[in-house]
Amino acid sequence: MSRQIVPVTAETLPDLPLPCADCVFWELGPASGLAAAAAGPPGAAKRGWVTATSSGWGPCGQLAYVDQVPVGYVMYAPPLYVPRAGAFPTAPVASDAVLLMTMRVLAEHRGAGLGRLLVQAMAKDLVKRGVRAIEAYGAVVDSCVLPAAYLESVGFVTVRDHPRFPRLRLDLRSTLSWREDVEGAWERLVGVVRPFPAGAARQGGGANVVSTWSLPADQVR
Numbered sequence: 373m374s375r376q377i378v379p380v381t382a383e384t385l386p387d388l389p390l391p392c393a394d395c396v397f398w399e400l401g402p403a404s405g406l407a408a409a410a411a412g413p414p415g416a417a418k419r420g421w422v423t424a425t426s427s428g429w430g431p432c433g434q435l436a437y438v439d440q441v442p443v444g445y446v447m448y449a450p451p452l453y454v455p456r457a458g459a460f461p462t463a464p465v466a467s468d469a470v471l472l473m474t475m476r477v478l479a480e481h482r483g484a485g486l487g488r489l490l491v492q493a494m495a496k497d498l499v500k501r502g503v504r505a506i507e508a509y510g511a512v513v514d515s516c517v518l519p520a521a522y523l524e525s526v527g528f529v530t531v532r533d534h535p536r537f538p539r540l541r542l543d544l545r546s547t548l549s550w551r552e553d554v555e556g557a558w559e560r561l562v563g564v565v566r567p568f569p570a571g572a573a574r575q576g577g578g579a580n581v582v583s584t585w586s587l588p589a590d591q592v593r
Contacts, residue, residue: 373439375486377493380433380445382423386415387435387442389478394418397516398447398473401455425453430501434493436477436486444477446490448498448506462532462539465507469541470498472508475518491526499544506542507531 510520528540
């Protein structure tokens, strides 16, 4: 079994699992999301966001393949690029942090460590770019936000508590054990992580979706 991790780009975006490939929950604020839904396919709005963010800031996601089949992804960006970032009661995200927006692993591939692998790939990318920390909003009930318990299981700690949407943080500079874990995992992957042609394993389409999906706690394991 081979695993590949590649950046999310406008070309690889359609390989995200549906409905995520079309969902604009994070990429557009509540009002602009409704406007985008009325104006046309949400996939176009998401593609435009990925293109603009990648051009203005750099890679904003990682996509995992197993045996050339897309199985999961993670998305992240500075909060200034994420209209939904300010809509939470525990906002704002710290000025030195990048926001972990969302992550998903297909049900049939959960339990194999792919969620942790995606978090490590994100951390490796951000450490190389000089980012100090990653923050994320956690959910304690089913929602479109990552479960707080899962975030804690991969090293995040709560920096602002809330009964529904706590804000959590992973310090990439001072958490030495995490950085060593990231580096070690990445080195172990060098032999199997290799370039993957965009769209080569693209799956079938589906209806355009603007509404969000529910993410149980084991979905990203």
